[in-house]
Amino acid sequence: MATQSLRPCGDFRTTYRQDTAIFDTFNSRWAMILFLALLYVMVLVPILAPGVEETPVLSTLFGPFYNAQYLSLAIQACYWGIAALGLNILVGFTGQISLGHAAFFGIGAFGSAYLNNTYGIPVILSIPLAGLIAAAVGLLFGSPAARIKGLYLAIATLAAQFIIEDLFIRVDWFTGGSYGSLANTVELPGYDFSAGEWVTLFAFDTDPKFFLFALTVTIVMYVMAANLMRSRDGRAFIAVRDHYLSAEVMGINLTKYRILSFGISSFYAGIGGALYGHYLGFVSAEGFTILLSIQFLGIIIIGGLGSVMGAILGTIFMVLLPEVMAGGVDIIASTDWGNTPMITNGLAFFKEMAIGAAIILFLIFEPDGLAHRWRLIKAYWKLYPFSY
Amino acid sequence: MSEETAILEVRGVSLQFGGVRALSDVTFSVTKGELFAIIGPNGAGKTSMMNCISGRYTPTEGRVHFKGRDVTGLKPNKRADLGIGRTFQNLALFGHMSVLDNIMVGRHHLLKNNFMSGALYWIGGAQKEELNHRRTVEDIIDFLEISHIRKAMAGTLSYGLRKRVELARAVALKPDLILLDEPMAGMNLEEKEDMARFIIDLNEEWGMSVIMIEHDMGVVMDISHRVAVLDFGQKIAEGLPDEIMSNPRVKTAYLGEDDDVAAGAGQEVA
Numbered sequence A: 001m002a003t004q005s006l007r008p009c010g011d012f013r014t015t016y017r018q019d020t021a022i023f024d025t026f027n028s029r030w031a032m033i034l035f036l037a038l039l040y041v042m043v044l045v046p047i048l049a050p051g052v053e054e055t056p057v058l059s060t061l062f063g064p065f066y067n068a069q070y071l072s073l074a075i076q077a078c079y080w081g082i083a084a085l086g087l088n089i090l091v092g093f094t095g096q097i098s099l100g101h102a103a104f105f106g107i108g109a110f111g112s113a114y115l116n117n118t119y120g121i122p123v124i125l126s127i128p129l130a131g132l133i134a135a136a137v138g139l140l141f142g143s144p145a146a147r148i149k150g151l152y153l154a155i156a157t158l159a160a161q162f163i164i165e166d167l168f169i170r171v172d173w174f175t176g177g178s179y180g181s182l183a184n185t186v187e188l189p190g191y192d193f194s195a196g197e198w199v200t201l202f203a204f205d206t207d208p209k210f211f212l213f214a215l216t217v218t219i220v221m222y223v224m225a226a227n228l229m230r231s232r233d234g235r236a237f238i239a240v241r242d243h244y245l246s247a248e249v250m251g252i253n254l255t256k257y258r259i260l261s262f263g264i265s266s267f268y269a270g271i272g273g274a275l276y277g278h279y280l281g282f283v284s285a286e287g288f289t290i291l292l293s294i295q296f297l298g299i300i301i302i303g304g305l306g307s308v309m310g311a312i313l314g315t316i317f318m319v320l321l322p323e324v325m326a327g328g329v330d331i332i333a334s335t336d337w338g339n340t341p342m343i344t345n346g347l348a349f350f351k352e353m354a355i356g357a358a359i360i361l362f363l364i365f366e367p368d369g370l371a372h373r374w375r376l377i378k379a380y381w382k383l384y385p386f387s388y
Numbered sequence B: 001m002s003e004e005t006a007i008l009e010v011r012g013v014s015l016q017f018g019g020v021r022a023l024s025d026v027t028f029s030v031t032k033g034e035l036f037a038i039i040g041p042n043g044a045g046k047t048s049m050m051n052c053i054s055g056r057y058t059p060t061e062g063r064v065h066f067k068g069r070d071v072t073g074l075k076p077n078k079r080a081d082l083g084i085g086r087t088f089q090n091l092a093l094f095g096h097m098s099v100l101d102n103i104m105v106g107r108h109h110l111l112k113n114n115f116m117s118g119a120l121y122w123i124g125g126a127q128k129e130e131l132n133h134r135r136t137v138e139d140i141i142d143f144l145e146i147s148h149i150r151k152a153m154a155g156t157l158s159y160g161l162r163k164r165v166e167l168a169r170a171v172a173l174k175p176d177l178i179l180l181d182e183p184m185a186g187m188n189l190e191e192k193e194d195m196a197r198f199i200i201d202l203n204e205e206w207g208m209s210v211i212m213i214e215h216d217m218g219v220v221m222d223i224s225h226r227v228a229v230l231d232f233g234q235k236i237a238e239g240l241p242d243e244i245m246s247n248p249r250v251k252t253a254y255l256g257e258d259d260d261v262a263a264g265a266g267q268e269v270a
């Protein structure tokens, strides 16, 4: 159950505009803006002034994002975060289950590569177009939602997962079949008037540069989702989830919103998948299995169903979990016990089990997810020292 | 009753659920601006009648005309667009939404922004439109005296308040005809008085035609203009409150043989 938002004394709203803001307090909005600005600076400065990240004092500030591993985790959080948000719009906000989200993620990855490789459409345009392709396929496979719900719908999306996964191997012209397809770097095209030709203004060809691009796309996608949820159609999704009979009496076309939700969710999956493809530089069919679909579900359960913020919190959790687990495994392996065959064999499965365990633990102890915890922490600081 | 002044006409409506005949050949009409009550014992088919008007059920036989248009086969959301709003006997709020958002959902068919313009919000006028409608919603909130709970989650409210929020949500639809299914059930006297006042205001000040199902005979007799009585799916009487009170068939339906129905006035007959 969502808690009523707590606001500091003196925070009186005098306009409806303030009252409908995405971040409910002045402070939380500026804290977020500051945090994101810092991220940009941390990555941008070493790009503009190479070598900064190695100077003794500044390395603490600029170093982390020049650690290849951290950076790739941050990029993963971006493309997973976008896809997870899409799934949360479908599952968390509209209340429809999908077990095929990874398939739409894959369509985005293949679609963008295909449009770029085949038609020479600049990657920066092929990414949103791939999102639209994924949305179209999502609308198609989501159309059973007009008639069925719950478990039956879950099975229908499971079918979508397997059908699309199978097509990735079979439809050679689109995906490159079992070889997969190459995906080019993201470039900012510009027109050189003196030479009269298209040139590349800027190429996001290194990890730090790509992170800047991915972060920007992520912010745009999250802001759009937050906006959606405070306007007409977003409310309609939640209404359909909470009480579809009275939603219909309120003038909401159930069929339209049930299917539209699939479209929007797949659009997000497609954008996330396209980023993933262009980041790796190569797309192959193996990456988009049901396991990934379940992992997306895990993300939104851990982060908080029906929360925009929860999607990114859950993603960060899921991205970091294997790293933390790997760290733990290394420590255990380095002790005397590490040589016991039972433990060495078991450790290999430790990471996978941890994901399952995390989902179960969250379902039992924190069913409202990290987003709920986040609200409690914010409330704690606002009320400090008079908490509870 | 002339064609032009009738906002709703129910003609020979029957409704069958397998072996159960919930409604049989019910005919009545509601005039524009009227406060019309439907009464009857439990299981008489009152809610079923309302469902046929709002579009939840399609009658097995008969037609429903709204504002001169045949709406019998129309989906509930289309009827909302045409101007039929309703509340439910069993609470049906969007539990995880704030009271404010619940009421904003009522504006759905009046709002033009969609998932694209909504996502862009500042570009394309969605924000402006939302804020304009927010103003109207605040008027409704003030009218129904629920401003203190506007940010509360609907699912956490007390029963009486939820009923009031449900009314607010139906009013936000700007309906020409509002259907109220037992708006005062489970309320104490004070809450009932408030609710009766709201209903009268909606009818007189806001110009809405009202169909109200209510078990509290005192309220029904006090505020309604005309009353129809259902029993076992059949309309057994229709007329002015006084006529209904003295109708022998109604007395029998409610209290069994020979008892005086006036004894039931002012208290719950349920």
Ligand SMILES: Nc1ncnc2c1ncn2[C@@H]1O[C@H](COP(=O)(O)OP(=O)(O)OP(=O)(O)O)[C@@H](O)[C@H]1O
Binding pocket: B017, B020, B021, B022, B040, B041, B042, B043, B044, B045, B046, B047, B048, B049, B089
């Ligand atoms: N969906 C349904 N399926 C089967 N039977 C139904 C359905 N809805 C209503 N009925 C039956 O139709 C009859 C009329 O029910 P209805 O709910 O309309 O009565 P009511 O007059 O509103 O009663 P109450 O005063 O208890 O609210 C009852 O016998 C009920 O069991």
Ligand SMILES: [Mg+2]
Binding pocket: B046, B047, B048, B089
């Ligand atoms: Mg009823």
